[in-house]
Amino acid sequence: MSATSYISSGLIEAYVSGLASSSEREELELAMAQYPEVAxxxxxxxxxxxxxxxxxxVTPPATLKERLFTQLDTEETARANGTYVDEDAIPETPVRKVLVSSAWRWIAAAAILLLIGSVLLNYNQYTKYNGLQQRFEAMAASNSSIASETNVYRTKLEQAEQNLHIVQDPSMKTVKMPGTKTFPTALATVYWNQTSKEVFVMVNNLPQPTSDKQYQLWAIVNGKPVDMGVFETGTDANLMQKMKSVDNAEMFAVTLEKKGGSPEPTLDQMYVAGKI
Amino acid sequence: MESAFTYTESELIQGLKAKDQKVFSYLYDRYSPALYGVALKVLNDESNASDCLQEVFMKIWRNIDRYDESKGRLFTWMLNITRNTAIDTLRSKAHKMDQKIQDIGDDVHLYTGNLAVHPSVDHLGLSKVLEKLTKEQRIIIDLAYYKGCTQEEISRVLEIPLGTVKTRMRNAIIQLRNLLKLV
Structure with a gap:
């Protein structure tokens, strides 16, 4: 900028009226050093x-001068005694006072940044930790459910193996019991070991009874029914259930009885029967 | 007034730097009305202005060694101390922006009634100057000088664009200077 454009820019008037910002003051001071006309x-x-x-x-109150010189005397006496404490330093330009040294400002800024960083990191870690915790719990739960399922399968497998042993026994006799006239679709099978006299029953197809009733197996010995015990049906029941043993029998039959069984069979509730 | 000052200024400075209380007493008699006028315009309160002026003269007494003749005249240096001290007091008293405007609106003629009986003060001169300045010209100068308002604050108070504050200030001061030539 030329000297005349500085003079017409309004910078001088802004400076003189106290309006100029610190950068404007610096600019004009440089211009005054460069151009004598501007200065x-x-x-x-x-x-x-x-x-x-x-x-x-405006003339100040008359007492003010006295007050001023009293203060001045007090201060000079203190200064002479070495007890004076310098209270102030004058700011020559209306620059706002820097209350905190720049080093401390940087340290404070750095500390704040570190704190913010730390808070963010903590939050991040906490979120991750929560996520992992949840995943861990889910996996632990699924692991234990797998373990219990495994137990169920192992038990079922063991049962199946036992059943296979029973069936494979060469002295085992199979007695098929088809449905009676009343229940033509029903079907059950008796496995009777001729050597050990053990009896097993297998349900092929029997309707699920109400909870107060159970199926009961009977052996017909010398024309008379002999109680062989009650057995379970449904998916939870063993495929082959061990019943009471019997030495001789002409026939096996199943009736539906009250829970726990009856001493005599209810003949109209006979579901299946099979001759040896 | 100017010629008298330039003649005595270097003696004044030497005397002050030597901590001569007689010179300081002379300085007070000579300059306290001008400096008190500034404090009073800034603070608009005689008690606050008196306290401020006492502080200002103590600062001058204590800090005269920091005054650098090559940077400006002694009066300019003292005016700056007065203005800064008074404006600091104003700010510390938490005067609000609207209070500043209120003060300026009210006090343009407030103290013209009891102007100092002082050889350097021309009562008619001031009246002539104030009459010929528009109200806006007076207010823009006083807001900046006596209330320490920034360009942004003046832009808000006078409801003029920020970019035109400096131009308005320049025009106001040019008008002021023309009027001073006529006095």
Missing amino acids: AEYQSCQQDMEQYIIYQS
């Missing part, structure tokens, strides 16, 4: 501004 114009403007200020003079 001269500033001087002239400054003096006119001061004249305006002087026009607004």
Whole structure:
């Protein structure tokens, strides 16, 4: 910028009126060092501004001078005694005072940044930890359910193996019991070991009874029914259930009885029967 | 007034730097009305302005060694101390923006009634100057000088665009300077 454009820019008037920002003051100070015309114009403007200020003079209260010199005397005495503490330093330009040294500002800024960083990191870690905890719990739960399922399968397998042993025994006799006229689709099978006399029953197809009833197996010995015990049906029941043993029998039959069985069969509730 | 000051200024400075209380007493008699006028315009309260002026003269007494003649005249240096001290007091008293405006609106003529009886003060001169300045020109100068308002604050108070504050200030001061030539 040329000297004349500095003079017409309004910078001088802004400076003199106290309006200029610190960067504007610096700019004008550089221009005054460079151009004597700018410096001269500033001087002239400054003096006119001061004249305006002087026009607004007011005589201070008469007692003020006395007060001032009392304070001055006190302070000078203290200074002479070495007890004076310098209270202030004057800011020559209206720059706001820096209350905290820049080093401490940087340290404070760094500390705040570290704190923010730490909080973010903590939050992040906590979220991750929560996620992992949930996944761990889910996996532990599924693991234990797999283990219990495995137990169920192992038990079923063992049962199946036992059943296979029973059936494979060469002295085992199979007695098929088809449905009676009343229940034509029913079917059950008796496995009777001729050597050990053990009896097993296998349900092929019997309707699920109400909870107060159970099926009961009978052996017909010398024309008379002999109780062989009650047995379970449904998916939870063993495929082959061990019943009471019998030495001789002409026939086996199943009736539906009250829970726990009856001493005599209820003949109209005979579901299946099979001759040896 | 100017010629008298330039003649005595270097003696004044030497005397102050030597901590001569007689010179300081002379300085007070000579300059306290102008500086008190500034404090009073800034603070708009005689008691606060008196406290402020006492503080200002103590600062001048204590800090005269920091005054650098090559950077400006002694009066300019003292004016700056006065203005800064008074504006700091104003800010510490938490005056609000609207309070500043209120003060300026009210006090333009408030203290013209009891102007100092002082050879350097021309009562008619001030009246002539104030009459010929528009109200806006007076207010823009006073807001900046006596209330320490920034360009942003002046833009808000006078409801003028920020970019035109400096131009308005320049025009106001040019008008002021022209009027001073006529006095």
